Amino acid sequence: MQVVSELRFSADTAPEEVLEKAAARFAPRIAFATGFGMEGCVLLHMISARRLPIDVFTLDTGLLFPETYELWKRLEALYGLTIRAVRPEQTVEHQETAFGPDLWEREPARCCDLRKVRPLRRALAGLDAWVTAVRRDQTPERAGVGLVEEDTRFGLVRINPLAAWSAADVRAYVERHGVPVSPLHARGYPSIGCAPCTTPVSEGEDPRAGRWRGFARTECGLHTKSGTNETKTENMERTTS
Numbered sequence: 358m359q360v361v362s363e364l365r366f367s368a369d370t371a372p373e374e375v376l377e378k379a380a381a382r383f384a385p386r387i388a389f390a391t392g393f394g395m396e397g398c399v400l401l402h403m404i405s406a407r408r409l410p411i412d413v414f415t416l417d418t419g420l421l422f423p424e425t426y427e428l429w430k431r432l433e434a435l436y437g438l439t440i441r442a443v444r445p446e447q448t449v450e451h452q453e454t455a456f457g458p459d460l461w462e463r464e465p466a467r468c469c470d471l472r473k474v475r476p477l478r479r480a481l482a483g484l485d486a487w488v489t490a491v492r493r494d495q496t497p498e499r500a501g502v503g504l505v506e507e508d509t510r511f512g513l514v515r516i517n518p519l520a521a522w523s524a525a526d527v528r529a530y531v532e533r534h535g536v537p538v539s540p541l542h543a544r545g546y547p548s549i550g551c552a553p554c555t556t557p558v559s560e561g562e563d564p565r566a567g568r569w570r571g572f573a574r575t576e577c578g579l580h581t582k583s584g585t586n587e588t589k590t591e592n593m594e595r596t597t598s
């Protein structure tokens with residue numbers, strides 16, 4: 358993809374510069390999808406502080422923690438941003454009627470496909486680039502992400518401004534700029550998703566070990582190269598621990 362080679366950055370390019378150049382290149386056809394993790398809050402601060410013309414949305418599955426909904430409103434008020442809600446076609450109640458109760462307990466891949474992946478695909482249609490809060494050291498699957506890369510799954514350019522940052526870099530930025538973050542982090546949730554699928558982690562556990570605990574799953578399908586095989590096989594991979 359030619360655009361990816363146009364937007365080349367050195368490995369130590371600051372995230373703010375990546376965001377500025379991406380906005381200059383792609384606005385108004387660029388959006389940031391935040392899940393209100395600590396990294397997402399950092400990027401919201403960077404976008405608002407520079408008044409970058411980047412649309413911001415979140416995938417509101419209808420199953421987020423109350424603390425996440427509160428943080429969403431707080432960040433909007435503090436930064437003067439509108440964080441659009443992108444919602445699934447079905448409410449939680451309609452999904453229950455169609456697939457039975459607590460689909461996430463039985464088929465999390467299907468549930469994530471319905472409530473996250475399909476809505477994201479709709480939200481990205483017509484855009485040229487999207488910004489994510491992914492960091493390389495979060496999971497082995499994310500280890501190879503670049504600052505800018507082609508997203509073959511959704512058919513656009515993906516910008517990962519924090520790809521090279523560590524968790525300590527993120528915490529330092531949050532402290533330096535007084536960025537509000539979820540109170541759940543202090544209660545043992547380093548990674549926060551939907552309430553039914555997120556548990557606290559113990560000391561020494563992988564930061565994403567609390568996501569879909571009991572399943573061989575650490576990603577919801579938004580940041581994987583291909584969701585097809587994942588959706589077909591993953592539901593059978595419930596672990597015994």
Ligand code: SF4
Nearest residue numbers: 461468469472551554
């Ligand atoms: S994280 Fe859980 S509740 Fe949320 S969409 Fe995925 S399976 Fe469903």
